[in-house]
Amino acid sequence: xxxxxxxxxxxxxxxxxxxxxxxxxxxxxxxxxxxxxxxxxxxxxxxxxxxxxxxxxxxxxxxxxxxxxxxxxxxxxxxxxxxxxxxxxxxxxxxxxxxxxxxxxxxxxxxxxxxxxxxxxxxxxxxxxxxxxxxxxxxxxxxxxxxxxxxxxxxxxxxxxxxx
Amino acid sequence: xxxxxxxxxxxxxxxxxxxxxxxxxxxxxxxxxxxxxxxxxxxxxxxxxxxxxxxxxxxxxxxxxxxxxxxxxxxxxxxxxxxxxxxxxxxxxxxxxxxxx
Numbered sequence: 001x002x003x004x005x006x007x008x009x010x011x012x013x014x015x016x017x018x019x020x021x022x023x024x025x026x027x028x029x030x031x032x033x034x035x036x037x038x039x040x041x042x043x044x045x046x047x048x049x050x051x052x053x054x055x056x057x058x059x060x061x062x063x064x065x066x067x068x069x070x071x072x073x074x075x076x077x078x079x080x081x082x083x084x085x086x087x088x089x090x091x092x093x094x095x096x097x098x099x100x101x102x103x104x105x106x107x108x109x110x111x112x113x114x115x116x117x118x119x120x121x122x123x124x125x126x127x128x129x130x131x132x133x134x135x136x137x138x139x140x141x142x143x144x145x146x147x148x149x150x151x152x153x154x155x156x157x158x159x160x161x162x163x164x
Numbered sequence: 165x166x167x168x169x170x171x172x173x174x175x176x177x178x179x180x181x182x183x184x185x186x187x188x189x190x191x192x193x194x195x196x197x198x199x200x201x202x203x204x205x206x207x208x209x210x211x212x213x214x215x216x217x218x219x220x221x222x223x224x225x226x227x228x229x230x231x232x233x234x235x236x237x238x239x240x241x242x243x244x245x246x247x248x249x250x251x252x253x254x255x256x257x258x259x260x261x262x263x264x265x
Binding site: 091 | 165167168169172173175176178179181182183184186193195199200210211213214216221222224225227229231234235236237238240243247255
């Protein structure tokens with residue numbers, strides 16, 4: 001009972017703050033609500049017994065990506081942005097796309113109606129580490145290569161040119 | 165908490181992300197919508213792992229890879245936004261016409 005109460009309140013938090021992300025006029029508020037939504041999703045990960053994923057979500061998304069968004073918004077924002085329309089004129093078409101995607105998702109998800117969990121939650125960090133260092137070692141190394149490339153690319157694109 | 169409620173939540177989050185990515189004029193808002201879609205996919209993976217394969221961790225492993233790749237994507241994307249903003253002095257996507265001849 002308490003479990004489903006926590007789940008539904010976290011789900012309401014995630015959905016309402018995600019709606020605030022896409023509808024807020026002020027981009028700083030959008031970035032703050034993005035952090036709130038990601039933190040709520042981390043709570044849902046914890047309830048799905050994904051404890052390492054919970055920690056990674058907090059560290060990478062809430063602590064890294066949301067803060068990076070806030071930094072960039074504050075670097076690029078201007079006061080005149082607050083008086084401009086932030087939603088483009090094609091929003092009815094976007095609603096139509098969302099409706100079609102909702103119908104497709106509903107058709108795909110209908111076959112998984114209600115299987116419940118069969119096992120009590122257990123810590124998964126040790127097994128995840130063994131899997132990452134064992135069967136998934138090559139993708140793990142490829143991800144580290146990708147992160148290095150992204151770091152170099154970010155430095156390359158965001159440096160100031162001395163002599164244009 | 166059942167699998168279907170998790171799938172409904174992730175579907176709704178994905179649709180909100182699509183709506184944000186399609187309708188925001190600000191390129192940073194578009195990147196935020198893309199992040200919401202990544203998170204919906206992660207929630208799907210964790211939920212399927214918990215309910216359909218309770219002994220394994222392969223879904224969580226894939227979700228970790230998605231988190232790492234999303235971090236790389238957003239870092240490069242925001243650096244590109246900074247570079248474009250330095251040249252075009254705008255963050256609105258309909259004014260990004262540097263490549264138009």
